Amino acid sequence: MPLERTLRGVRLIGDRTLRIVERVGATVAFLGLILAQSGPSFRRFGLVIREIFYAGVQSLIIILVSGLFVGMVLGLQGHETLQNYGSEQSVGVLVALSLVRELGPVVSALLFASRAGSAITAEIGLMKATEQLSAMEMMAVSPIARVVAPRFWGGVFSMPLLAMLFSAMGIIGGFLVAVVIIGVDDGAFWSQMQAAVDFRHDIVNGIIKSVVFGVAVSAIATFEGYEAPPTAEGVSGATTRTVVSSSLAILALDLVMTAFMLKGWN
């Protein structure tokens, strides 16, 4: 019965969609819970600094190295393409704009999700599985305020810093390839870049993106850890879900924000 099969297919899609919507809703509700209990994180900012340090240290090397490589590839490809139009001097502009607007925030967020995000999920999940969170509740201390919120804010604050470092390394990588190796004029490389990159439209928008990604990844990572079934499989499944959901969220949010930013927010 082809009709029946089609119906079953439709039902399956509907089912999946509902479950995804439910999951997104639960994550947003959890984000609300974190925000409501963020008081202690800011009164005792040392808690957050500690998490910025951990998340940052975990992701720093991979982000610096990836930034360098991505910048070098951009330098190569950009030079190759621009050459055809006789404007290989503009390769610096291409490298800088690609990085600051898109690749810096997006790629560093993807790397952050798979490195620090999964670590946050695993840590919170394990704390739950070993009853550390219950123990904290029994001591009249809210685990959301004391464990989840500092990790959330640590992620939110480190994300833009990491994205900027990624872009900076990328520009150095582009410079190495285009100027040092290929031989584009270095005065033109820098001056065109300086003239073309706009602070408000490019840099600030890039930072806004990475802050949004930081909120999304940190909310997903803490939510998955906090809701993980308290078993070994439960925690490992949650870790995988953090990487998958975060990556999808980053790419989807990027599309939406880019559309608005190019139109100018109205």
Add this chain to the structure above:
Amino acid sequence: MTNLVEISDLNFGYNDRLVLKGINLTVPKGSLVAIMGLSGCGKTTLLRLIGGQLRAREGSVEVAGYRLNHISQHDLYVLRRRLGMLFQFGALFTDLSVYDNVAFQMREHTDLPESLIRDLTLMKLNAVGLRGVHSLMPSELSGGMARRVALARATALDPELILYDEPFAGLDPISLGVIGQLIRRLNDALGATSVLVTHDVQESLKIVDYVYFVSEGVIVAQGTPDEIRASATPFVHQFVWGEVDGPLPFHYPAQAMQNDLGLRGG
């Protein structure tokens, strides 16, 4: 009021399946009461009801004058500051040192200066004989040491009521005796009241004032350790003397052996 814990006509179940049935139980101030039974009989569940981690729907659970069935989150946290709980596997915070674990509640709930917290923390560790390990991480401790650190942490704020979940599980005979003596000594020194949940009969009969026996969610016997040792109730006798067969059969119900082994009609 002379009873710190009063449970009456309590029924409790997880998803329809009744785990505790018609429980009546009191814990007088200053006493050390044990709840004993086989694994899976609902001891931890009962302890979680006393600690307010689970809410009773039928019957009532009163702790220090608070009726826990419908207690507000705020009152529950106020009550829990007067409670200490030792979790089955210690549940030490794995990201904090031994010292920071014990100091945790003092830092969260008091404004004591760090120098005073230091003195109190070292005193608490000294009481369990582990002042020397204050700078180690929980992962560097043996099982018995971790349990003692958890005990120091549970009593950090001199609780009125201390709850112990299987404090003897998985310990060598020497650590076992040490923990038993510590539990008795801490109860008397702090003027506290303790509830001890365990399946270790011999060890707990040495230290407790009163015993409740739970089997399949029902209290089947109660009395002082001497009464329990002398009990003629078949279940209690089997449990206390560790006999293999008795009212609790060695064999889990199964079909006739011939059927399982395929011996019929061959």
